[in-house]
Amino acid sequence: xxxxxxxxxxxxxxxxxxxxxxxxxxxxxxxxxxxxxxxxxxxxxxxxxxxxxxxxxxxxxxxxxxxxxxxxxxxxxxxxxxxxxxxxxxxxxxxxxxxxxxxxxxxxxxxxxxxxxxxxxxxxxxxxxxxxxxxxxxxxxxxxxxxxxxxxxxxxxxxxxxxxxxxxxxxxxxxxxxxxxxxxxxxxxxxxxxxxxxxxxxxxxxxxxxxxxxxxxxxxxxxxxxxxxxxxxxxxxxxxxxxxxxxxxxxxxxxxxxxxxxxxxxxxxxxxxxxxxxxxxxxxxxxxxxxxxxxxxxxxxxxxxxxxxxxxxxxxxxxxxxxxxxxx
Amino acid sequence: xxxxxxxxxxxxxxxxxxxxxxxxxxxxxxxxxxxxxxxxxxxxxxxxxxxxxxxxxxxxxxxxxxxxxxxxxxxxxxxxxxxxxxxxxxxxxxxxxxxxxxxxxxxxxxxxxxxxxxxxxxxxxxxxxxxxxxxxxxxxxxxxxxxxxxxxxxxxxxxxxxxxxxxxxxxxxxxxxxxxxxxxxxxxxxxxxxxxxxxxxxxxxxxxxxxxxxxxxxxxxxxxxxxxxxxxxxxxxxxxxxxxxxxxxxxxxxxxxxxxxxxxxxxxxxxxxxxxxxxxxxxxxxxxxxxxxxxxxxxxxxxxxxx
Numbered sequence: 001x002x003x004x005x006x007x008x009x010x011x012x013x014x015x016x017x018x019x020x021x022x023x024x025x026x027x028x029x030x031x032x033x034x035x036x037x038x039x040x041x042x043x044x045x046x047x048x049x050x051x052x053x054x055x056x057x058x059x060x061x062x063x064x065x066x067x068x069x070x071x072x073x074x075x076x077x078x079x080x081x082x083x084x085x086x087x088x089x090x091x092x093x094x095x096x097x098x099x100x101x102x103x104x105x106x107x108x109x110x111x112x113x114x115x116x117x118x119x120x121x122x123x124x125x126x127x128x129x130x131x132x133x134x135x136x137x138x139x140x141x142x143x144x145x146x147x148x149x150x151x152x153x154x155x156x157x158x159x160x161x162x163x164x165x166x167x168x169x170x171x172x173x174x175x176x177x178x179x180x181x182x183x184x185x186x187x188x189x190x191x192x193x194x195x196x197x198x199x200x201x202x203x204x205x206x207x208x209x210x211x212x213x214x215x216x217x218x219x220x221x222x223x224x225x226x227x228x229x230x231x232x233x234x235x236x237x238x239x240x241x242x243x244x245x246x247x248x249x250x251x252x253x254x255x256x257x258x259x260x261x262x263x264x265x266x267x268x269x270x271x272x273x274x275x276x277x278x279x280x281x282x283x284x285x286x287x288x289x290x291x292x293x294x295x296x297x298x299x300x301x302x303x304x305x306x307x308x309x310x311x312x313x314x315x316x317x318x319x320x321x322x323x324x325x326x327x328x
Numbered sequence: 329x330x331x332x333x334x335x336x337x338x339x340x341x342x343x344x345x346x347x348x349x350x351x352x353x354x355x356x357x358x359x360x361x362x363x364x365x366x367x368x369x370x371x372x373x374x375x376x377x378x379x380x381x382x383x384x385x386x387x388x389x390x391x392x393x394x395x396x397x398x399x400x401x402x403x404x405x406x407x408x409x410x411x412x413x414x415x416x417x418x419x420x421x422x423x424x425x426x427x428x429x430x431x432x433x434x435x436x437x438x439x440x441x442x443x444x445x446x447x448x449x450x451x452x453x454x455x456x457x458x459x460x461x462x463x464x465x466x467x468x469x470x471x472x473x474x475x476x477x478x479x480x481x482x483x484x485x486x487x488x489x490x491x492x493x494x495x496x497x498x499x500x501x502x503x504x505x506x507x508x509x510x511x512x513x514x515x516x517x518x519x520x521x522x523x524x525x526x527x528x529x530x531x532x533x534x535x536x537x538x539x540x541x542x543x544x545x546x547x548x549x550x551x552x553x554x555x556x557x558x559x560x561x562x563x564x565x566x567x568x569x570x571x572x573x574x575x576x577x578x579x580x581x582x583x584x585x586x587x588x589x590x591x592x593x594x595x596x597x598x599x600x601x602x603x604x605x606x607x608x609x610x611x612x613x614x615x616x617x618x619x620x621x622x623x624x625x626x627x628x629x630x631x632x633x634x635x
Contacts, residue, residue, distance in 0.1 A: 075422050122619045125626045129365045129421055129565065133557040134622065140554045141615035148607040258554065262429045269426055301437040308430025312423045313415055 023194045026277030030187045037179040055284045056182035057243045062267035062279035064236035070273040073209030077132050078139030079264050082112035084256025086238025087245035101164035112238020117231035146253045157252020193276045337587040345579025346479025350534035352559040352571040354527020360503030360566025362520045367428040370549025371435040376401045376532020377539040381450040390453035405528030409521050440546045447543030475537045503566045564628030585613035
């Protein structure tokens with residue numbers, strides 16, 4: 001992989017910088033997000049409620065990608081696959097009669113982790129551009145597999161009968177409760193993710209991105225460390241997928257289309273590739289921009305696409321600079 | 329499962345393989361020469377199909393339309409190289425992924441705005457339509473034979489170009505020792521521009537040839553791009569020979585798997601479960617093959633020698 005140019009060409013850290021990069025700021029962001037659903041209800045703007053929930057869900061998925069991409073340098077172009085598998089876990093379990101979130105969400109996590117773990121055994125044997133292409137191809141494999149599952153709607157997907165219950169209670173039918181479940185899970189995994197990164201395992205994982213041979217010399221084997229991180233990230237993405245399935249009450253192969261993997265990468269990069277909570281900013285920016293542009297024109301991608309190119313050509317976005325993280 | 333069906337499907341597999349090779353060739357060269365990952369290569373395939381279909385409808389002559397379409401695709405390749413790609417060489421792969429992803433969004437949406445989202449049709453030329461009897465009981469469309477023949481022809485030309493000409497020598501040298509080639513006074517950026525635009529035209533040619541048998545629609549490049557990725561990963565990035573063999577392998581495995589997987593499963597399992605699992609397994613097959621090959625040879629079958 002080409003070495004990333006040093007980050008110091010535009011990093012003149014302001015006094016705010018260290019705070020913006022600290023885990024504490026991540027909690028501030030979650031708190032801001034948590035204020036949105038309440039405000040939406042108070043002001044009678046149900047759309048904001050939906051939007052805040054979507055942001056939380058995609059922030060969770062982007063956060064799991066940021067864990068391996070931003071912190072571990074693993075450019076996965078197939079992160080939509082575990083995301084979609086989480087959604088299908090909810091659908092298939094409901095079909096089998098298990099509608100409780102206390103069953104569905106852990107199973108979704110395990111299914112996503114299993115998929116990423118198994119595909120990771122092959123993908124992680126490769127580097128750089130091979131890794132990008134292989135993660136993309138393996139995600140397409142999942143996509144086409146679910147496309148041909150006629151029992152679960154095939155191409156068209158399938159409607160979920162009802163949202164998951166929690167210990168038999170239909171709490172999640174209420175959109176406000178659901179929004180806070182999504183935000184709560186985001187907060188939980190943000191804290192857990194930061195704890196993991198601060199641990200010995202996390203430091204080795206981050207170190208591998210900086211200098212693999214040095215860690216090898218210290219006796220650390222890259223492969224198992226990366227595999228565990230990759231599987232964990234897949235599990236968390238699957239939880240996000242399970243949430244989205246519940247929010248929209250609909251599951252289709254489009255959940256794991258390769259464009260969604262691309263969207264997640266865009267979110268992570270816009271979030272600055274630095275601390276995990278950058279993913280929250282990235283997800284919010286992408287979703288709000290998409291929403292705004294799609295109000296302007298149905299062909300909003302004709303604007304969004306060049307925007308991405310410009311962001312790259314102009315070297316890292318505004319957000320990356322504000323967060324002080326490293327650009328891609 | 330009878331011999332005729334097997335033959336037909338083998339020919340179909342060859343035809344898919346040839347198309348994949350045309351797409352993968354440009355991709356693998358661009359990667360080889362410039363260490364550049366181009367997600368938007370499928371867009372060139374789609375663009376080629378649209379431009380040729382338009383030119384054929386406009387000139388009302390297939391050969392003329394194809395030539396015009398190829399020229400236009402080549403021109404589009406140069407324009408894109410100048411506007412976008414040349415600024416991305418030497419950048420981090422993640423940046424290339426992001427920018428070319430943006431380019432896909434732009435081009436796909438642009439084509440959708442100009443030509444509409446619904447598929448457009450392209451007629452096959454009169455002499456190449458219809459079918460021929462290859463052997464008793466085996467009727468095969470002439471157009472598909474034309475695809476296989478022209479694809480193999482282009483593969484041969486490409487091999488001659490890469491193996492026997494000066495520019496081919498530079499491409500080969502550039503794909504393994506770019507800094508040294510550059511130090512010897514070769515303008516590697518110009519080389520990249522030529523390779524890129526030429527690769528775009530090859531992909532466009534593949535799109536044009538596939539246009540009469542597939543529907544020409546804005547997302548037609550996506551599936552091909554990902555299969556082309558599988559091809560160059562299996563074949564070894566930067567290797568034309570690897571791309572050729574891997575393309576035929578992927579084309580055959582995919583086509584034959586889709587045609588016969590259900591029947592094969594029926595030999596071992598109940599009919600109903602075979603009918604359900606067959607299509608799912610068939611669509612996974614090439615990826616499983618890819619995973620197996622990579623498990624034993626992470627650099628692919630014919631890795632270009634590096635540094």
